[in-house]
Amino acid sequence: MLRVGFPAILDPQLMSLMPDGIELIPLGERLDHPVDIDVWIPDPYSTRALRVWPSLRGVRLVLSLMAGTEWIPAAVGPHVTICNARGAHNISTAELTLTLILSMFKYVPLYVDIQRSGDWRRRSEASHLYQQLTGDQQVYHPPVKLEELTGKRVLIVGHGSIGKDIERMLEPFRVEIVRVARTPRTQPRVHPVSELDSLIPHADIIILILPLTAESKGLFGPRQFEHMRQGALLVNVARGGVVQTDALVDALNSGKIRAALDVTDPEPLPIDHPLWRCPNLLITPHIGGSSPQFDARSIAVAAEELRRYIKGEPLHNVVQAAT
Numbered sequence: 001m002l003r004v005g006f007p008a009i010l011d012p013q014l015m016s017l018m019p020d021g022i023e024l025i026p027l028g029e030r031l032d033h034p035v036d037i038d039v040w041i042p043d044p045y046s047t048r049a050l051r052v053w054p055s056l057r058g059v060r061l062v063l064s065l066m067a068g069t070e071w072i073p074a075a076v077g078p079h080v081t082i083c084n085a086r087g088a089h090n091i092s093t094a095e096l097t098l099t100l101i102l103s104m105f106k107y108v109p110l111y112v113d114i115q116r117s118g119d120w121r122r123r124s125e126a127s128h129l130y131q132q133l134t135g136d137q138q139v140y141h142p143p144v145k146l147e148e149l150t151g152k153r154v155l156i157v158g159h160g161s162i163g164k165d166i167e168r169m170l171e172p173f174r175v176e177i178v179r180v181a182r183t184p185r186t187q188p189r190v191h192p193v194s195e196l197d198s199l200i201p202h203a204d205i206i207i208l209i210l211p212l213t214a215e216s217k218g219l220f221g222p223r224q225f226e227h228m229r230q231g232a233l234l235v236n237v238a239r240g241g242v243v244q245t246d247a248l249v250d251a252l253n254s255g256k257i258r259a260a261l262d263v264t265d266p267e268p269l270p271i272d273h274p275l276w277r278c279p280n281l282l283i284t285p286h287i288g289g290s291s292p293q294f295d296a297r298s299i300a301v302a303a304e305e306l307r308r309y310i311k312g313e314p315l316h317n318v319v320q321a322a323t
């Protein structure tokens with residue numbers, strides 16, 4: 001019988017979604033003896049999972065509950081197949097992306113600050129912020145208090161499972177979408193990443209939603225910030241390492257761009273890190289996937305993959321095939 005190890009902290013009721021004909025082995029946070037399993041469902045937090053891994057024997061398949069699996073190949077080596085939980089984070093991460101974009105275009109960070117100060121008259125700061133960010137010196141009456149998303153040009157870097165859902169959720173805003181992925185395609189048109197630099201200057205908003213890999217590490221650096229429009233918004237909901245943090249800090253401090261980050265490099269962001277003090281920046285502490293619906297969705301994805309594995313059918317979400 002196939003032995004499937006899973007984090008004991010998960011609600012046991014959720015494990016009823018798993019197919020019949022397997023033996024479920026709950027794995028505590030620390031193991032003081034070797035445990036034989038065939039399939040490992042690691043804890044979503046890599047630090048906890050890595051504490052367990054050295055005691056596991058016989059693992060042939062890893063079913064991650066997360067979309068991002070960047071720590072797993074180095075830990076388990078090349079002889080293990082790794083699947084991610086493609087699809088499980090889509091709704092919460094896509095909704096967060098829209099929230100971050102709208103928050104930045106409606107100056108929510110400024111208005112939260114004004115609310116805390118209890119000083120209504122400070123709302124005049126919004127038009128200064130607009131002028132500073134965009135360089136637009138035109139006189140508006142009444143003065144600008146927010147900006148509009150509708151009609152903007154949005155560059156989505158990574159047009160996979162989540163990128164497509166972000167596009168779907170942006171559709172009601174009648175934005176112009178430009179897509180980038182590893183491989184070019186048509187219908188809809190997706191540009192190859194080799195064209196990224198030429199697309200950046202035309203974008204009002206750039207969304208990063210691609211995996212952190214050897215190729216994507218540091219993809220967004222000084223040259224890419226240089227190409228960005230004055231006042232353009234960078235949204236990183238992918239992984240912190242896709243962006244070169246020093247270059248991001250410089251671009252923000254120069255007043256050229258604005259940014260919203262759910263992910264940073266490093267994570268957790270140390271209390272004295274310069275990013276915390278950058279202007280025109282909204283940070284959420286890597287929350288994109290963590291809604292109450294997440295556990296059931298990710299277990300359902302793993303259960304479906306396991307069903308296919310038992311039947312010998314091709315797996316859906318392989319990010320590393322065993323060699």
Ligand SMILES: NC(=O)c1ccc[n+]([C@@H]2O[C@H](COP(=O)([O-])OP(=O)(O)OC[C@H]3O[C@@H](n4cnc5c(N)ncnc54)[C@H](OP(=O)(O)O)[C@@H]3O)[C@@H](O)[C@H]2O)c1
Nearest residue numbers: 067068089158159160161162181182183193210211288289
């Ligand atoms: N903020 C959060 O809490 C949170 C939550 C969930 C996921 N994430 C991150 O989001 C990532 C994407 O998730 P997903 O489920 O959408 O993955 P996915 O379905 O595998 O799609 C990934 C997309 O990125 C593209 N891509 C890969 N490497 C690239 C590169 N070097 N340059 C340009 N594009 C590249 C792929 O191109 P092709 O289509 O050509 O293969 C694909 O379009 C995850 O890996 C994870 O790191 C973050």
